[in-house]
Amino acid sequence: GENVEQHPSTLSVQEGDSAVIKCTYSDSASNYFPWYKQELGKRPQLIIDIRSNVGEKKDQRIAVTLNKTAKHFSLHITETQPEDSAVYFCAAKFYFGSGTKLNVKP
Amino acid sequence: KAGVTQTPRYLIKTRGQQVTLSCSPISGHRSVSWYQQTPGQGLQFLFEYFSETQRNKGNFPGRFSGRQFSNSRSEMNVSTLELGDSALYLCASSDSGLEETQYFGPGTRLLVL
Numbered sequence: 001g002e003n004v005e006q007h008p009s010t011l012s013v014q015e016g017d018s019a020v021i022k023c024t025y026s027d028s029a030s031n032y033f034p035w036y037k038q039e040l041g042k043r044p045q046l047i048i049d050i051r052s053n054v055g056e057k058k059d060q061r062i063a064v065t066l067n068k069t070a071k072h073f074s075l076h077i078t079e080t081q082p083e084d085s086a087v088y089f090c091a092a093k094f095y096f097g098s099g100t101k102l103n104v105k106p
Numbered sequence: 107k108a109g110v111t112q113t114p115r116y117l118i119k120t121r122g123q124q125v126t127l128s129c130s131p132i133s134g135h136r137s138v139s140w141y142q143q144t145p146g147q148g149l150q151f152l153f154e155y156f157s158e159t160q161r162n163k164g165n166f167p168g169r170f171s172g173r174q175f176s177n178s179r180s181e182m183n184v185s186t187l188e189l190g191d192s193a194l195y196l197c198a199s200s201d202s203g204l205e206e207t208q209y210f211g212p213g214t215r216l217l218v219l
Contacts, residue, residue: 001151001164032205043196043210044149051205089149093204094139094162096149 002027006090006097013080014105021100023090024072030092033066033073038099039086047088048075080104107133110199110211118217124185127214131178131199137161138180139208140172143194155180156202184216192218 003026013019025033031052036044050057050064050073057064061080066073077084085104090097111130119125131138139154139162151164155174172182178199184191194215198208 030205034207036210043212045210046207049207094151094154094164096141096151098148 002030002093002095004090004092004095004097006100008100009098010101010103012103012105015080015082017080019075019077019080019084019102019104021075021088021090021102022072023074023092023097024070025092025095026071027092028068028071032092033064034091035064035075036089036091036096037086038089044089077102082106110197110209112195112197112211112214114214115212116215116217118219119187120219121187121189123187124183125187125216127182127184127195127197127216129180129182129197129199129211131180131197132209134201135199135209136178136202137200137206138174138178139198139200140180140182141196141198142166143196143213144192149196152182162204187218189218192216 006023034049035047037047038044048062048064050066061078063076082104087099087101089099113128137156140152142150154162158174169185174180194213196213198210200206200208
């Protein structure tokens, strides 16, 4: 099956700074890479995704980049806000990274 | 459309018992997948059902099983419960494909005593 690794496990930033979370995957046949945000006590929800035919996708303050050759993809959040504080998961097929707990300090 | 629903939301069982959890996908979705979420292990894939057939399977022991009905609703069963089975069990549905957005239910929190 697929193996997804995610770093860092925790990330603390000051409000307004940028945050970057990185993931690697093992199965070169994977073509779809979503990112989910899970707030405390809530279900994971998709925030952005990317398919293998593009290298970058942006949605307001959130962007995802993909390097298929190196088999890694990253989530970039700019101008972070306290409401961005949550656990973020990357995924490939049915396999999820171990999660990154992002804390945005006001 | 209504979102993914799961019942029950909370459950307390004792070791050795069995439990059945239910998941109703978004209307029209044919794929249902199940995950175990624990603080130490993150989101672990159990299995995926599509058109009443188990299409993909994670790395869990045979005590964990599931099924899917013709209306796409799915159930997950855990037999001979162990303390380590205490977790949040999430199901997710998607339209049909292997690589699509998954929409998660609220989860069933299982506590095994």
